Amino acid sequence: MPQPAEATVAVVDAYAALYRRRLALLAAMLVATAVALTLDVATGPSDLPVADALRGLLDPGALSPAQAFIVRDVRLPAALTALLVGAALSLSGAEMQTILNNPLASPFTLGVSAAATLGAALAIALGIAIPGVPEAWLVSANAFAFALASVFLLQALGRMRGTGPETLVLFGIALVFAFNALVGLIQFLSSQQALQQLVFWSLGSLGAANWTSAGVLALVVTLVFPFSYAARWKMTALTMGDERARAFGVAVDRLRFASLVRISLLAAVAVAFAGTIGFVGLVGPHLARLLVGEDHRFLLPASALAGALVLSLASTASKLVVPGAVLPLGIVTSLVGVPAFLALVVGRRERL
Amino acid sequence: MSSGGVSSGGLVAERITAGYGRRDVLSDVSLGPLSSGEVTMLVGPNAAGKSTLLRALAGLVRVSGSVRLDGQELVGLPPRRRARHVAFMPQSLPGSLDLTALEAVLSALLAVPQPPRSESGGSTDDGGSEGSAGSDRSSARREPTERALTALARLGIQSLAMEPLGRLSGGQRQLVSLAQSIVRGPRVLLLDEPTSALDLRYQVVVMRLLRAEAEAGRIVALVVHDLTLAARWADRIALLRDGRIVAAATPEEALTSDRLREVYGVRTRVERCSRGTLQVIVDGEG
Ligand SMILES: Nc1ncnc2c1ncn2[C@@H]1O[C@H](COP(=O)(O)OP(=O)(O)O)[C@@H](O)[C@H]1O
Ligand SMILES: [Mg+2]
Numbered sequence: 119m120p121q122p123a124e125a126t127v128a129v130v131d132a133y134a135a136l137y138r139r140r141l142a143l144l145a146a147m148l149v150a151t152a153v154a155l156t157l158d159v160a161t162g163p164s165d166l167p168v169a170d171a172l173r174g175l176l177d178p179g180a181l182s183p184a185q186a187f188i189v190r191d192v193r194l195p196a197a198l199t200a201l202l203v204g205a206a207l208s209l210s211g212a213e214m215q216t217i218l219n220n221p222l223a224s225p226f227t228l229g230v231s232a233a234a235t236l237g238a239a240l241a242i243a244l245g246i247a248i249p250g251v252p253e254a255w256l257v258s259a260n261a262f263a264f265a266l267a268s269v270f271l272l273q274a275l276g277r278m279r280g281t282g283p284e285t286l287v288l289f290g291i292a293l294v295f296a297f298n299a300l301v302g303l304i305q306f307l308s309s310q311q312a313l314q315q316l317v318f319w320s321l322g323s324l325g326a327a328n329w330t331s332a333g334v335l336a337l338v339v340t341l342v343f344p345f346s347y348a349a350r351w352k353m354t355a356l357t358m359g360d361e362r363a364r365a366f367g368v369a370v371d372r373l374r375f376a377s378l379v380r381i382s383l384l385a386a387v388a389v390a391f392a393g394t395i396g397f398v399g400l401v402g403p404h405l406a407r408l409l410v411g412e413d414h415r416f417l418l419p420a421s422a423l424a425g426a427l428v429l430s431l432a433s434t435a436s437k438l439v440v441p442g443a444v445l446p447l448g449i450v451t452s453l454v455g456v457p458a459f460l461a462l463v464v465g466r467r468e469r470l
Numbered sequence: 471m472s473s474g475g476v477s478s479g480g481l482v483a484e485r486i487t488a489g490y491g492r493r494d495v496l497s498d499v500s501l502g503p504l505s506s507g508e509v510t511m512l513v514g515p516n517a518a519g520k521s522t523l524l525r526a527l528a529g530l531v532r533v534s535g536s537v538r539l540d541g542q543e544l545v546g547l548p549p550r551r552r553a554r555h556v557a558f559m560p561q562s563l564p565g566s567l568d569l570t571a572l573e574a575v576l577s578a579l580l581a582v583p584q585p586p587r588s589e590s591g592g593s594t595d596d597g598g599s600e601g602s603a604g605s606d607r608s609s610a611r612r613e614p615t616e617r618a619l620t621a622l623a624r625l626g627i628q629s630l631a632m633e634p635l636g637r638l639s640g641g642q643r644q645l646v647s648l649a650q651s652i653v654r655g656p657r658v659l660l661l662d663e664p665t666s667a668l669d670l671r672y673q674v675v676v677m678r679l680l681r682a683e684a685e686a687g688r689i690v691a692l693v694v695h696d697l698t699l700a701a702r703w704a705d706r707i708a709l710l711r712d713g714r715i716v717a718a719a720t721p722e723e724a725l726t727s728d729r730l731r732e733v734y735g736v737r738t739r740v741e742r743c744s745r746g747t748l749q750v751i752v753d754g755e756g
Contacts (some may be wrong), residue, residue: 355581367553368581411568
């Protein structure tokens, strides 16, 4: 039933308009994230007026050496770490939701965060760590190694039964319980001081953020994202089901494994530097989906940006809620993210 | 068809065993050759194995034996290379996603980009179909968006291109699903109940389209439940029951009252109507 060429032109125009609108949305998110980052740098517990901090960003010479140090070597790396942790967790959450075909999935669904916590607990409470790692890095390195190892364990288990979403989720849940039990055991055995440190770590914190953590995060995110983006059409196909994607020629098992490796890299490095900030990995992709839909050409970058934005705002808020104190980032993320998320879901208009 | 012998054209399944996990649903089933220009319809009761047979031909279930296309073995071929020759439309429809119909069809085209057909030709060409495959050559170079829109237009749903799948009816999503299957223009079209959710008009649209695809040199096989529809549009009918092919022949030969009672457990009359097509009229059970 061929239709007149006129209709084709109209559809092509409508599609081009949609494409431009989505690009504009990504650009707007980018700007919003930059603004949030600036706010994040401008706020903090130390006695530095906001205006001075902002001036210091543009012209470090305008500040006293101590103030310049606070802006450049404390706040800026911490703010960048927050932003990158948000981007990493949200991007990996988007991938996880797609490969598990489950909107409730997050990077932590399959035990990645539980494994990281176990690694951190071993380092904090028992001093058990990877040999040769400098003292200051013990907790992060351990968390990272355990998170990564958990994905390969999951993959090995999946090999026995095929890597369909149901199998992966079941094995993942089993891993979560196993790791949590081990963490509990360590907590039970550890000293009061170690326990406190462990709890603090698991609430999510940027206390240890510095230029190294920001640099490593930036490196991992910039290395992983191109691979993620290269799989955009395969991932879009996968949202329509395994069988359909396979019929299109997608090697679904391989796609899932590659995606799991990306997820574990992103989640592990984020958890290693900032503890477990679960909510952003769940809500970032949902915000992105509400804004740009399921087409992974837009969903993947939008997820990364949404996560970056949410965590930047949360990091700012964590310094403002109780004057003079910095609340744990994981808690604030949920407190800031939930209302924002609910507002978007409830106020959801005609989507773009 | 009776060509047999030297010519190994078309799609041939030989003694295939297929199933899920450890369970065989089909064992030792042979079918074909299904030739270019032919529309074959698989019919039979629920759970007879129709979907499984199509999946086996498409390489989407565990399968042993031989499935050859123009002499080239498809069993064991990697997904990317198999998808170059074979399109499969699943019975389930694409979900209620926030993905426009156009994007859904684009993903079928771009998930695994295929080289232009002119390069992959060689092994699967049989003289007859080369002319028609040649007309695809220009389309391979066209913008993906245009190709996707053409596929939607051929199914009469270009106006739905910008609609999210979640806002389409079941029948409309079925048409999108069909557009995903034809958009790459592969040599073999395997469609699992492509008309189950369609109204009368679109059943005709789809049947005409499939006839045109066949006439363009493609091999078309599909599952349907409506026997009158099958009799009207099929060149051959394969009747399945309990994982076996009970009959594979022209509609007149395959659809007999006795056989239908045996396979479906339903009393029917098979009558030729004034225009010459068969009509299956149900009289009752038993
Ligand atoms: N994905 C599957 N996993 C396991 N068994 C299946 C699957 N699909 C179909 N089967 C089984 O295979 C048999 C044939 O099913 P199917 O090929 O779908 O029949 P039909 O399409 O003719 O209705 C049924 O007994 C069904 O239970
Ligand atoms: Mg079926």
